[in-house]
Amino acid sequence: MIDPVTFGLWRGRFGFAAIITTLIFIALLPMGGEAGSLPGPDLMTCFIFVWMMRRPDYLPLWLLAGAMLVSDILLMRPFGLWAALVVLAGEILRARAVLMRELNFLMEWAVVSGLMLAMLLAYRFGFALTLLPQVSLGAALVQWLWSVIAYPAVVLFTGYVLALRKPSLGQVDSYGRRF
Amino acid sequence: MGRKPNRDIELAGPFRLIIVGVTVLGLLALFVLWRVQGPRAETFRANVTDRIAPALQWASAPITWAANVAGDFQSYARLYEQNQQLREELRQMKAWKEAALQLEQQNARLLDLNNVRLDPKLTFLTGVVLADSGSPFRQSVLINAGARDGIRDGWATMDGIGLVGRIAGVGEQTARVMLLTDTNSRVPVTIQPSGQRAILSGDNSALPPLDFIEDPSVIAAGDLVVSSGDGGIFPAGLVVGKVVLTEDKRLRVRLEAQMARLEFLRVLRSHELDPITSTGGLLALPPIQGPPAPTAADLGPATAVKAEGEEGAAQ
Numbered sequence: 195m196i197d198p199v200t201f202g203l204w205r206g207r208f209g210f211a212a213i214i215t216t217l218i219f220i221a222l223l224p225m226g227g228e229a230g231s232l233p234g235p236d237l238m239t240c241f242i243f244v245w246m247m248r249r250p251d252y253l254p255l256w257l258l259a260g261a262m263l264v265s266d267i268l269l270m271r272p273f274g275l276w277a278a279l280v281v282l283a284g285e286i287l288r289a290r291a292v293l294m295r296e297l298n299f300l301m302e303w304a305v306v307s308g309l310m311l312a313m314l315l316a317y318r319f320g321f322a323l324t325l326l327p328q329v330s331l332g333a334a335l336v337q338w339l340w341s342v343i344a345y346p347a348v349v350l351f352t353g354y355v356l357a358l359r360k361p362s363l364g365q366v367d368s369y370g371r372r373f
Numbered sequence: 374m375g376r377k378p379n380r381d382i383e384l385a386g387p388f389r390l391i392i393v394g395v396t397v398l399g400l401l402a403l404f405v406l407w408r409v410q411g412p413r414a415e416t417f418r419a420n421v422t423d424r425i426a427p428a429l430q431w432a433s434a435p436i437t438w439a440a441n442v443a444g445d446f447q448s449y450a451r452l453y454e455q456n457q458q459l460r461e462e463l464r465q466m467k468a469w470k471e472a473a474l475q476l477e478q479q480n481a482r483l484l485d486l487n488n489v490r491l492d493p494k495l496t497f498l499t500g501v502v503l504a505d506s507g508s509p510f511r512q513s514v515l516i517n518a519g520a521r522d523g524i525r526d527g528w529a530t531m532d533g534i535g536l537v538g539r540i541a542g543v544g545e546q547t548a549r550v551m552l553l554t555d556t557n558s559r560v561p562v563t564i565q566p567s568g569q570r571a572i573l574s575g576d577n578s579a580l581p582p583l584d585f586i587e588d589p590s591v592i593a594a595g596d597l598v599v600s601s602g603d604g605g606i607f608p609a610g611l612v613v614g615k616v617v618l619t620e621d622k623r624l625r626v627r628l629e630a631q632m633a634r635l636e637f638l639r640v641l642r643s644h645e646l647d648p649i650t651s652t653g654g655l656l657a658l659p660p661i662q663g664p665p666a667p668t669a670a671d672l673g674p675a676t677a678v679k680a681e682g683e684e685g686a687a688q
Contacts, residue, residue: 221507223433224514224635231579233509259396263403267421269507273414274403281400285393324408327556329510329577337509 206245206252209356213241214261218268233337235344238265239313242280243287243306243345244352248360250288258284275320279313295360299349307342314338415542422515423544429504430517497531497639498522503547510577512555513538516638519546529600529607529641535629536560536600536613537638550638553613553628554581561603562613562626567591570601573613573626580617580625594618598626608643 217238245253262277286309287294297305314334321328352358407414448455500516518524520543528540530550538558542549551558558575562583569592571583586592596616602609614628 218507219429219432222429222504222515223436224502224505231509255393255396259400263400267418268425270418270511270513271508272404273407273418274400278397278400278404281393282397285397320404324405326408329556333510333577 203252206249206358207254207257209358210241210245210253210257211261214238214265217241218265221269233333233340235340236310236337237341237344237348239280239310240341240345240348241352242284243309244348245358246284246287247294247302247306248352248358250291252358253284255281255285272321272326276317279316279320283309283313299346303342303345306345310338310341419542419544419547419549422542422549423519423547426503426515426517426544426547429515433504496642498524498642500548500638500640502635502638510556512552512558512575512577513541514550514552514635514638515547516550516640517547518640519544519548521545523642524548524640527606528643529611531611531639531641532630532635532637533639534612534631536607536611537630537632537635539606540640548640550640552632554579554632560607560613561601562598563601563609564592564616565597565599567596570603571624573598578625579632580619580627583616583624583626586624589624592616592624608641611641 242253242258259277259281262280263274265271266273266275266277287305294302294305314337318328318331318334498518500518500522502514503517504515506513516530524540524543526540526543530537530539536553538550538552538555539560540548541551541557552575553560553573554575554577556575556577558573558581560573562571562573563569564571564583564586567588569586569588571586573581574584575581583598594615594617598613598616600607600609600611600613612629614626614630617625617627619625
C-alpha cells in the first residue's frame with residue numbers, strides 16, 4: 195500500500211525524468227533549425243527551475259545531476275560544465291526554498307531570469323577559459339531572452355496540466371512534517 | 374516509522390553542502406577531463422549515442438512522416454503552378470543536356486590525351502540521417518552507418534551535390550557528421566577560377582566565411598569553391614559552394630548542399646586515415662627543425678602556373 199504523499203513524490207520525480215527525456219528526443223529529431231537561424235528557448239532549464247521553485251523535494255540532487263549529465267552527452271555539449279552550472283543554480287534555489295515559496299510570480303520570474311543569465315555567462319566564461327570556440331554572445335542572449343519569455347508558459351503548463359504547484363499551507367511532506 | 378530525517382529538507386546542513394560541493398566539483402572535473410582527453414571522451418559519447426540510436430529511429434519515424442505529409446500537402450495546393458514551372462525548367466534543361474553531353478565527350482577526349490587516372494578508391498556509401506545535434510549552437514547530424522560499415526573518422530560527406538561535412542565520431546552502427554557550418558569545422562578549399570587557397574571555417578551561420586585568403590581582390594562573388602585536398606583529409610575537387618560577399622564585407626560561401634533538410638548523405642570512402650588518438654596531432658605534419666626547405670612552388674613566377682595546373686587536374 196502506497197500512501198498518497200510518497201506516491202506524489204515519485205510521480206513528481208518520474209514526471210521530471212519523462213519531461214527531460216521527451217525534450218532530449220525532440221531536440222534530437224532531424225528537423226532542427228538550420229545554421230544561422232535564431233535559437234529557441236532552452237525549455238529544459240525552464241522546467242528545472244519550475245520544478246525547483248515549486249517542489250524541490252521532487253527534484254533530488256542525484257536526479258538533477260544525472261539528467262543533466264545525460265543531456266550533456268546526448269546533446270553534443272562538453273561533458274559536465276552545463277550540468278555543474280545547473281546543479282549549482284538548482285542547489286542555490288533549494289537552499290532558499292523557504293524564501294522562494296513566499297515569492298510572488300513576478301519576483302520568481304526575475305530570480306529565474308537572473309540565474310539563467312548568470313549561468314549563461316558562467317558557461318561562456320568556462321568556454322573562454324578552456325579556449326573552446328563558442329557562438330556569438332548575441333545568439334546566446336537571444337536564447338536566454340526566449341527562455342525568459344517561455345518561463346511563464348512552462349509554469350502554466352506544469353501548474354494546470356501536470357498539477358505541480360507550490361505546497362499549500364499545512365501540507366505535509368513524506369515524513370509527516372509541515373513545509 | 375523509524376525513518377531517518379529527510380535529507381532533502383534539511384537543506385543548510387554541512388553534510389548537504391559537502392554533497393553538493395563534491396557533485397559540482399566532480400562535474401567540473403569531468404569537464405576538464407573531457408577537454409584534455411577529447412578524442413576518448415568523444416568515443417564514449419559516440420558509443421552512448423549508438424545505444425540509443427534504435428530508440429531514436431523508432432521515435433523519429435512517425436514525426437518525420439508527419440512533416441513529410443504536411444510538406445506534400447502544401448505542394449498539392451500549388452500543383453498547377455509547379456507544373457508550369459517544371460515545364461519551363463525542363464525546356465531549359467534540354468538545352469543544358471546537349472551542352473553537357475558535348476562537354477562530356479570533350480572532357481573524355483582531353484583526359485585521354487593527358488593520360489589522367491581518376492582515383493579508383495573514391496567509392497561511397499549512403500546513410501540516412503537519424504538525428505541532429507539537438508542544440509541550436511552545434512551543427513552536426515547522426516547517420517545510420519558506422520564502424521560496422523567501415524566508416525572512419527575524417528571522411529568527407531556529401532548530399533549528392535555538394536560537400537556537407539566530415540565524419541567526426543564513429544559508433545558501431547552510427548556516425549556523426551560535423552557540418553561545414555559548425556564552429557569547429559575547418560576545411561581547406563580552392564576558389565576557382567583564380568586558384569586561391571583558403572580555409573572555410575564554420576561559424577554557426579548559414580554562410581560560413583573564407584579565412585586566410587592570400588589575395589581577396591582576385592575573388593569575385595559567384596566564384597566556385599571546391600575542396601582543395603590540402604592536409605590530405607578530403608579528396609580534392611568536391612564542390613562546396615559559391616562565393617558571396619556579405620554586407621559586413623566578408624567573403625562567405627553559399628553552400629551547394631541543401632543544409633536545411635538533410636536526409637540521405639554520401640560518405641566518400643576516400644582512403645585510410647590515421648585514427649585520431651590524441652588532441653592536436655590530427656593534421657600537423659611531423660615538426661621540422663629550422664626553416665622549411667624551399668620547394669619549386671616558392672621559387673618565383675612558376676607558382677601561379679603550378680597552381681593553375683593543379684586546378685585543371687582537380688576538375
